[in-house]
Every structure is written in C-alpha cells, then in structure tokens.
Amino acid sequence: MCEAAWLPSRSSPTAATSHPMQTRCRQPSRSSLMPRRSRIQTITHAVQVPVNDPLLVVPAMAAVTKHIGFGVTCNLTYEPPYLFARRMSTLDHLTRGRIGWNIVTGYLDSAARGMGLARQAKHDDRYETAEEYMEVVYKLWEGSWEDDAVLRDRERGIYADPRKVHRVQHTGQHYRVDAIHLSEPSPQRTPVLYQAGASSRGKDFAAKHAECVFLAGPTKDNTRTTVADLRRRAEAQGRDPADILVFLGRAVVVGRTRKEAEEKVEEYHRYASIEGALSHFSSITGVDFSHCDPDEPLRHEENDATNFILRAFTVDSSETWTLRKIFGEKGLGSRNEPLVGSAEEIADELQSWVEDTDIDGFNLSRVVTPEGLEDFVDLVVPLLQERGIYKRDYAEGTLREKLFGPGRARLATSHPGASFRTLGFSAAPSQTIIPAAE
Ligand SMILES: Cc1cc2nc3c(=O)[nH]c(=O)nc-3n(C[C@H](O)[C@H](O)[C@H](O)COP(=O)(O)O)c2cc1C
Numbered sequence: 001m002c003e004a005a006w007l008p009s010r011s012s013p014t015a016a017t018s019h020p021m022q023t024r025c026r027q028p029s030r031s032s033l034m035p036r037r038s039r040i041q042t043i044t045h046a047v048q049v050p051v052n053d054p055l056l057v058v059p060a061m062a063a064v065t066k067h068i069g070f071g072v073t074c075n076l077t078y079e080p081p082y083l084f085a086r087r088m089s090t091l092d093h094l095t096r097g098r099i100g101w102n103i104v105t106g107y108l109d110s111a112a113r114g115m116g117l118a119r120q121a122k123h124d125d126r127y128e129t130a131e132e133y134m135e136v137v138y139k140l141w142e143g144s145w146e147d148d149a150v151l152r153d154r155e156r157g158i159y160a161d162p163r164k165v166h167r168v169q170h171t172g173q174h175y176r177v178d179a180i181h182l183s184e185p186s187p188q189r190t191p192v193l194y195q196a197g198a199s200s201r202g203k204d205f206a207a208k209h210a211e212c213v214f215l216a217g218p219t220k221d222n223t224r225t226t227v228a229d230l231r232r233r234a235e236a237q238g239r240d241p242a243d244i245l246v247f248l249g250r251a252v253v254v255g256r257t258r259k260e261a262e263e264k265v266e267e268y269h270r271y272a273s274i275e276g277a278l279s280h281f282s283s284i285t286g287v288d289f290s291h292c293d294p295d296e297p298l299r300h301e302e303n304d305a306t307n308f309i310l311r312a313f314t315v316d317s318s319e320t321w322t323l324r325k326i327f328g329e330k331g332l333g334s335r336n337e338p339l340v341g342s343a344e345e346i347a348d349e350l351q352s353w354v355e356d357t358d359i360d361g362f363n364l365s366r367v368v369t370p371e372g373l374e375d376f377v378d379l380v381v382p383l384l385q386e387r388g389i390y391k392r393d394y395a396e397g398t399l400r401e402k403l404f405g406p407g408r409a410r411l412a413t414s415h416p417g418a419s420f421r422t423l424g425f426s427a428a429p430s431q432t433i434i435p436a437a438e
Contacts, residue, residue: 045276047283055087062095067394069402071100071194071212077126078106078115081136082177088191089141089183097187097398097409102194103209105130107305108283123304127201132172134209138417139168141190144181146422160184166422187398190411198308207233208416212245212403214363218312223248223357231358239414245360245403248353251338251367254375258342265340268367277327285310294324338367343379350380351389 042049058070070091076084091099105126106112112120121129149164170177195210197203206213207230217223231241253268255261282289286305298321300307300314313321339349353359366372384390395402398409411417 041275041279042283045273045279047276047279055091058091058099059094062091062098067098067402069098069100069192069399070095071102071192071399073102073104073194075104075106075111076130076133077120078111081133081175082140082179085137085140086182088137089181089186089189092186092188092191093183097400099188100192100194100212100399102196102214103130103134103205104196107286120304123199123307124201127197127205129174130205132174134417135172135420136168136170136175136177138190138420139170140177140181142411142417143420143422144168145185147185150184164422188400188409190417192399192403193417198306203230203233206230207239207244208237210244211400211411211415212247214249215246215359216249216308216312217357217359218317220353220356222312222316223353223359227358237416240412243404243412243414246358247361247363248357248359249363249365250350251365251372252346252376252380253338253340253367253372254343254346254379256342256379258340258345261340261342265338274327278323281309281323281327289323292323294328295322297322343383346380347383347387350384351387354389 054072109119146164150160151158167180168177194212195206196214197206227246234241234244253265284306286303298313401408
C-alpha cells in the first residue's frame, strides 16, 4: 500500500483536500513484502475486514420483516454448486421468496490462496466456469422437482411423488452432479439474479443471466451507452430487454439545506481513511500502488482483477487522473464522489439520471451508516413519493414480484434458466413406485 509519508494526516480537518503531500512515495520494490504490507493496511483500516458470512444474517432479518428483499453477494468460485443451491433454496423458504443473489467470481489472489490455490483463475476463464455453474444450479432449482411433486398426502402416507422428483445428472468440464436437489421447490425457485459485469465478457454474462444489474456509471453519457448496450445484448440472447433492471451505484450525503450537507461532508472528511481507500483501490484494480507517485497520471493495465475501474480513469476519460486527484480531493473512503446537497437537489439529480439514462433505480452505498441511509429515508424519499416516482407501499409477493409485477414469482420464460424446467433436460426420475390412491 502507499507509503503513509505522502498521505494526508488524519487529524487535519481538511486533510483530504489541502494537506501538502510529498510528491514521491518511498519506493519499496515490488516484492514479497507487499502481501504483508497490504494486510497491515486492510486490517488496520477495516478494508473489507472482517467479512462475516452474509447469508447467515438473512434468516434473522427475514424473521422480523415482511417485505424487504435480501440481495446477497456470493462468490461461486470456491463453493460447489450442489451445496450452494441447497443453501439458497433454504433461504428462499425462510424468507418466503425474498432472496436474491449477486453473482460474483472473485478478484483477489488472496482469496484463492485462502482456498489452497496459488492464484485465482484468469478473468475470462472465471466467467466460463460461472457459465457451467449456472447451468448446474438452474438444473437443481428449476428442473429437479416438478411443481406438483410435493403431495403431503396424510391419508396415503406420501410426502412427495418420486416420479416427479428428478435426479440431476450433469457431467461438465468443472462440475459433476448426480443427485436430486435436496430442497423442495421454494417460492421463487431460482433466487433473483443480480450481476455487475463491467467487462465485455461480464456484460455478456449479465445480459444472459442477470435480472438486476449493478452499474457504476461515472457520467450520464457513459451510463446511457452502457444501459443501451446491456439491453441490446439481452435482446440478442432472446430476452426481453425490459426484463433487466439496472441500478446505478451512488453514495448520497443529504441535509435539510445544502449548507448542512456540505458541513456533514466536511466532518466526514475528518474521519476518512485515505490509506484504507487506497488499499481498497489497489485490491479491486489489482494494481499495487505502493510504489506510486501520487501525482503521476494513472495508466491502464489489464489484469485478472477488476479492469473497468482503472479504465474509467484512463482510457475512457478525457481528463488526466492521478491518485492525489482521485483521493486527495474526493476520497471519503471511496473513489466515487458522493452526491451532496439538499433533499430537493438530491431528488432532482436522481430523477434526472433516471430520465436521461434509462436506468431503473439506484444501489445506494453508504458514506456513514446508519446516518446516511436514515437521512435519505427521512429527507429524500418523501420528496420522491410526492413526485410519484417512489412507491408508497410495498407490493405483495416475492422479491421477484415486487420488482417485476404480480405473477412473476419465477424466472421469466425467456430466461435461460427457465429452459431447465422439468423435462426441459434429460432427468432421470427416482425409481420408487408410488402407491396408487385408494
Ligand atoms: C454491490 C457490489 C458488490 C460486489 N461484490 C463483489 C464481491 O464480493 N466479489 C467479487 O468478486 N466482485 C464483486 N463485485 C464486482 C462485480 O461483480 C464485477 O466483478 C465487477 O463489476 C467487474 O466486472 P468485470 O469483471 O466484468 O469487469 C461487486 C459489485 C457490486 C456492484
């Protein structure tokens, strides 16, 4: 990670904007020192540490809520599809159909090392593996149990009709399965599928599988182009482009007046960790910035981490960006500049993004929790409701129905997962003979 020597002091209220930085890092060579050094930064500044298992907190939250949906990011690279499919089905039961899955494949060599590998697989190869993974989980979720398999027939002592519970037989390059799915059909069967692919391969994957897409669009032009491209790719896959909802990632700092919002931002800057922000930037871009000059223009390099972020600051930008420019002026623990303003201004801005870019909504990220989200709910949501562009009540039904409308509890028929519905593939029924009805 970058040397603390050129980093702004935390105690300076205006550190992030005006602290005189040394222009050169003390340069450690790219060496085996790096993992240890970056570990120090990430642990010290809590950069994605600790990372508890998000799936385990969902049942507790589901038990005390009725409508909220749970879109959970789960990395498919290190877990067999058979076990994962069962866990998601279980959660879909426990939440009564409110579970979603943000499909990711990882970007960290450190994660691969934790799983006993030397390094992660190549970027596009991960997507190829993910394609097969999706095929397996679709077969389990959609194809193993027919809708009317479960009888719960007390008279005849029959739980389910074994002729309607099919053994999934999959033999592929990465996975083999020869078993029935262990959960009976849950309200949604397949969880609502989220994805955030930003590379060309990633966008193809999203266009094929995603029902909701997270997008990081730096400008309206860029966002409009990306959304149109995504919908075009979905159509090319035989899907209805309206069956993909696009949510733009934004952080918001709102006050009752613009001045109040600006004062909050100023206060937040006092606590922001530039070391943490840079550490995170290094990990997601896969570029070791520890031996960087903070005033040197950033250059693009393709690697096996996440490429679109560095690309946005280099190839896709007409401006010249340096680390100091990104983090010195803006970094509230993030490379992304929050929207700052009064509730009216924030509402105007969000509304204009929806109208100008064809996005469907926002993935609000926090600057400070829970304060930032509470402010948004208290100040911005009522205005959006007054304008008739935000719901006043939750729709009934599963998460998928809340997103796409009544009758849409299951995957759309044009979704590739739907092609694995019972008898859509060669599945062997279980052999037990069901006793005839009296
Ligand atoms: C809210 C959110 C959470 C994400 N969490 C993860 C994660 O935990 N693991 C991961 O590998 N990628 C995560 N990503 C990154 C994306 O899934 C994706 O890999 C990234 O946008 C780059 O896409 P690309 O590889 O196609 O360029 C997340 C993205 C978003 C928007």
